[in-house]
Structure formats: C-alpha cells, structure tokens
Amino acid sequence: MSQTASSFENYKMKQYIERLESKKSFNGATCLVSLYMPPGTSIPDVSQQLVEERGTAANIKSKATGKAVIAALSSILSRLKLIQEVPKNGLAIFCGMTESGKVEYTAITPPEPLSRKIYVCDSRFHTEYLKDQLEEKDQFGLIVVDRESAAFALLRGNHLSHLRNVTSFVPGKHGKGGQSQRRIQRGTELLAQEHLKKAGETANQLFLDKEDLKGIVIGGPAMAKDHFVNGNYLDNRLQDKIIGVLDIGYTGEEGIRELMDKSTELLQNVRYLEEKELVQRFLRELGTDSGLAAYGQKEVLRAIELGAVDTLLISEELDVIQAKITCQQCDYERVENIKGKKFADFESDLVNQHCPECGSPKLTIEETNDFVEEVGKKAADISAEIEIISTDTEEGSILFKSFGGLVALLRYPIRNL
Ligand SMILES: [Zn+2]
Incomplete structure (x- = not known):
C-alpha cells in the first residue's frame, strides 16, 4: 500500500485546490494550463511538447487568447529549465493568465504518485486528478437496517461507497393468498432474527479488516435497528465502535444517504474528541x-x-x-x-x-x-x-x-x- 497523506498535507492541499478552483481565466479565455507529470516523466520531452503547443497557440483565432496561452506556456517552460527531474510523486503545474490579468503559477508536489500525464488548456484549472488523492484517511461504517433489508456503506471524507445490500427472503412478500399471509406471521420473529444475524455477519465481513475505521453509525426506520444494536449481532470489536444510532425514514441506498446527512455532527464529535485528547495529553505532560x-x-x-x-x-x-x-x-x-x-x-x-x-x-x-x-x-x-x-x-x-x-x-x- 502506498503511504497515505498525513492530515496536515491533506489540509494544506485542500486549501491549494480551493484556491485553484476559484480562479477564472482572463476574460473567460481558454488559456489556463494544467499539467500533470507522473514520476519518471522526462523534463526534456515535456518541454518539447510545450514548445510545440506554443507553436500551435500562435494560430488561435483570438489574438488575446493566443497571447495568454503563449505567456502561460513560456512561464512553465522557463521554470522547467530549473528542474532536473520531477519529484518522486510527480509534479502538477497550474499556470495561466487569471482574471487579475497576471500569469499565475502554482506547482504542487502531490502526497501520492500521479498516475498519468495530463495536459489540458481550458478556461479553468483542472484539479480533479489531485482531488482524488485528498481522500480522508478516517473511515466510518454506515449501516441501515430494517426488518428485512440491510445496507452497508463506507464513508471517507465526503466520499460514500456503497458496499452491499442484503435482503432477507420473506415468503409471500409478493403473494396475495391468505395462507402465505399466515405463514409470514408465524415465521416473522424467527425470520427477523435470522435477518439480523445475517446483517451482523455481513458487517463483520465488510468492516472488521478496515484499519482506519473510526466509528460505526447505525440507522433505520423502526425498531429493527435497536434490536440489531442491543442483540449483539456485531463482533465486539465493531460493537465498541458504534458512535450513534439514528432514526431515519428510508432503507437501502437512500437510507444510507439520509444516514450520512444526519451523521455529520456525530462524525464531527469524533474529531473533537481526538482534538481534546491531544491537547489534554500535552497538558498532562506539562503538568507532570x-x-x-x-x-x-x-x-x-x-x-x-x-x-x-x-x-x-x-x-x-x-x-x-x-x-x-x-x-x-x-x-x-x-x-x-x-x-x-x-x-x-x-x-x-x-x-x-x-x-x-x-x-x-x-x-x-x-x-x-x-x-x-x-x-x-x-x-x-x-x-x-x-x-x-x-x-x-x-x-x-x-x-x-x-x-x-x-x-x-x-x-x-x-x-x-
Ligand atoms: Zn494603484
């Protein structure tokens, strides 16, 4: 596994990306260059490509745009001359004439290796390939459970990945006959238990090996989620990570999304607790x-x-x-x-x-x-x-x-x- 970026690197890179994203090009022209160079990129090759792009820019219909593109490429070229080789994770360069009328240059050494070479000239900076690296390390498990279904997802920063939906077999769900209706009633309790057991096993399978799992939030529309929490269907190690149980209206993936929206405060509290602990540790060391x-x-x-x-x-x-x-x-x-x-x-x-x-x-x-x-x-x-x-x-x-x-x-x- 590659070394993940520290929270600080993420914190600062997020600021850089926000700044780049808020920039507009001069007069809305297509003149902002985003250049991604993965590790091992040859500087002379890239320079050669930029020289060619600069040649093409002379043919751009709008004289002003052509000039702005040429200025951006020249600025990058002059800086590339000072670089022997790209840093170990590669280098992302953003350069162009912004609203301010000035050619702005930003170079970012990413926390993780860039995977491909990208050259884009547009009216905005393309930061999306860097943003992929901004994933928060901390993960939270989300479980939405009701009587006959359960959905599981992982939340990392603002990124949600649905992991699995489990639907338990309830006989006669689509049937209309009175006989199956009675059968459901008889078996309901047993089935509900079986279902929660299956949900617990699925959670164990999905979450136990997640090293950075900071907490689990459980939600659902009715009692089933409480039975799930109180009935110890989860492995103890996961049970200890439950940070909240919330009432939500939906089930399945929709329920997961609702749970995510409602968990913001809970997740924030986890970070607050960490922050409190860190400062308390400092005060303790100082005090002793x-x-x-x-x-x-x-x-x-x-x-x-x-x-x-x-x-x-x-x-x-x-x-x-x-x-x-x-x-x-x-x-x-x-x-x-x-x-x-x-x-x-x-x-x-x-x-x-x-x-x-x-x-x-x-x-x-x-x-x-x-x-x-x-x-x-x-x-x-x-x-x-x-x-x-x-x-x-x-x-x-x-x-x-x-x-x-x-x-x-x-x-x-x-x-x-
Ligand atoms: Zn003045």
Missing part, C-alpha cells in the same frame, strides 16, 4: 513536568530542529496567510493577514477591488507568507505528526489562548529548549 511538552514559538521550532518532535499541535487560528498586495498601476501596497480557510475567497474578492490610491482594478498578491505551512513542512521532514486543532473545544481554545496555538509533544525529554 515530564520534559515531553514544548510550547512557545521559539522553543517549538528549536525542538523541531533537534528532531525531537513527535506530534505538533497547531491551532487552526494560527493558520493565517500573510499576503502582500500591490497595485500594478501605482506604488500602492499593503500587507494583510488572511485565515487559511478564507484565502480562496479573499483572492477572488480581490479581483473586484480597486486600488485605494489610483482606482485601478489591478490589485494583485505580490507574495504570500504561510507560517503554518512552513512549520508544517519542517515538522514533516522529521516525520512528526502534525495535527491542526480547531478552537471548537475548550481544550482547543486553551491551546490558542494560553499557549499561542503552537505546542509539541516530544519524543524524548528536553528541559532547556
């Missing part, structure tokens, strides 16, 4: 003076340098990107701090803003400084776990307010950082 806790920006950075950090806890509140905004027409410039989560919105808003000095609509982001990403990269280099902690829990808010939002759990005790 074990030397295994570090806080303070300088101290934490020092611990990373020493390779001593096991887990880095970063408050989401600290995820602020500093952007230098300049006007392309005059000398105006300002520095703004924008929350990581809001950065994509900020960038698209900027396009509609006018320079406060000269009134020109050509404000652009000259450079950005992403502290969390920089610290995260350093921590990743020493294979530390990096956890982004929200302030939605009391512990998360303590982390931010009392400890500056950046602390570390250490691999070995250090007393004088």
Whole structure:
C-alpha cells in the first residue's frame, strides 16, 4: 500500500485546490494550463511538447487568447529549465493568465504518485486528478437496517461507497393468498432474527479488516435497528465502535444517504474528541513536568530542529496567510493577514477591488507568507505528526489562548529548549 497523506498535507492541499478552483481565466479565455507529470516523466520531452503547443497557440483565432496561452506556456517552460527531474510523486503545474490579468503559477508536489500525464488548456484549472488523492484517511461504517433489508456503506471524507445490500427472503412478500399471509406471521420473529444475524455477519465481513475505521453509525426506520444494536449481532470489536444510532425514514441506498446527512455532527464529535485528547495529553505532560511538552514559538521550532518532535499541535487560528498586495498601476501596497480557510475567497474578492490610491482594478498578491505551512513542512521532514486543532473545544481554545496555538509533544525529554 502506498503511504497515505498525513492530515496536515491533506489540509494544506485542500486549501491549494480551493484556491485553484476559484480562479477564472482572463476574460473567460481558454488559456489556463494544467499539467500533470507522473514520476519518471522526462523534463526534456515535456518541454518539447510545450514548445510545440506554443507553436500551435500562435494560430488561435483570438489574438488575446493566443497571447495568454503563449505567456502561460513560456512561464512553465522557463521554470522547467530549473528542474532536473520531477519529484518522486510527480509534479502538477497550474499556470495561466487569471482574471487579475497576471500569469499565475502554482506547482504542487502531490502526497501520492500521479498516475498519468495530463495536459489540458481550458478556461479553468483542472484539479480533479489531485482531488482524488485528498481522500480522508478516517473511515466510518454506515449501516441501515430494517426488518428485512440491510445496507452497508463506507464513508471517507465526503466520499460514500456503497458496499452491499442484503435482503432477507420473506415468503409471500409478493403473494396475495391468505395462507402465505399466515405463514409470514408465524415465521416473522424467527425470520427477523435470522435477518439480523445475517446483517451482523455481513458487517463483520465488510468492516472488521478496515484499519482506519473510526466509528460505526447505525440507522433505520423502526425498531429493527435497536434490536440489531442491543442483540449483539456485531463482533465486539465493531460493537465498541458504534458512535450513534439514528432514526431515519428510508432503507437501502437512500437510507444510507439520509444516514450520512444526519451523521455529520456525530462524525464531527469524533474529531473533537481526538482534538481534546491531544491537547489534554500535552497538558498532562506539562503538568507532570515530564520534559515531553514544548510550547512557545521559539522553543517549538528549536525542538523541531533537534528532531525531537513527535506530534505538533497547531491551532487552526494560527493558520493565517500573510499576503502582500500591490497595485500594478501605482506604488500602492499593503500587507494583510488572511485565515487559511478564507484565502480562496479573499483572492477572488480581490479581483473586484480597486486600488485605494489610483482606482485601478489591478490589485494583485505580490507574495504570500504561510507560517503554518512552513512549520508544517519542517515538522514533516522529521516525520512528526502534525495535527491542526480547531478552537471548537475548550481544550482547543486553551491551546490558542494560553499557549499561542503552537505546542509539541516530544519524543524524548528536553528541559532547556
Ligand atoms: Zn494603484
């Protein structure tokens, strides 16, 4: 199995993808280039292909579009000259003249190897092939059970995969005769039990080997789901993972979808519990003076340098990107701090803003400084776990307010950082 991306890598890549997705091309032209190079791609070959594309672009009917495409390809070509070979997981490049009128360039080293070479020139950036890699590690099992059917699915992030539907044989279901009607009544209880047993066995088969299974949510329209939960039809290891039992109206795949919608809060609570535990662990180490806790920006950075950090806890509140905004027409410039989560919105808003000095609509982001990403990269280099902690829990808010939002759990005790 390939190494899965850490939650931090996912977190940051999600932001990049959101930013790319929110970009529009200059005047809606087909001039945004998305280039995916899998591991082992020859840089000279790609460069050759881009030179050919650039030649073709000269023939594009709209002069403005042709120029924009040529500018994008030239920009990529000049950067490829600086690269000896593509990184081990490949490289995805997004480049083109956006709404801002500027040629923007973004290169992303994906957390998992890219599988194929893709070149697209369109009015938007094609991030969908990277998005495939963004799958959350954590999985949840969903089971919808009623008296005669059961549906099973896995939920990973927002991605739902239906695994199986089980329908128990109920004699006379389609029959009209009174005799079969009586037969059903006689056998109903027994059949219901058999059905729940079968549902339990199916769940064991489907879920027991799932390593990253964080929890199971069970739903159904009636009593059957409660019998299923209370009757211990599930293997104990799965039984322990039940995080909720919900009333829902539908069965089958429709029921699964309804259950997924209604579980949002439950699943969020699982993450909150994890976050609480992480901060509590830090507070415990600090309280017992074990030397295994570090806080303070300088101290934490020092611990990373020493390779001593096991887990880095970063408050989401600290995820602020500093952007230098300049006007392309005059000398105006300002520095703004924008929350990581809001950065994509900020960038698209900027396009509609006018320079406060000269009134020109050509404000652009000259450079950005992403502290969390920089610290995260350093921590990743020493294979530390990096956890982004929200302030939605009391512990998360303590982390931010009392400890500056950046602390570390250490691999070995250090007393004088
Ligand atoms: Zn200006």
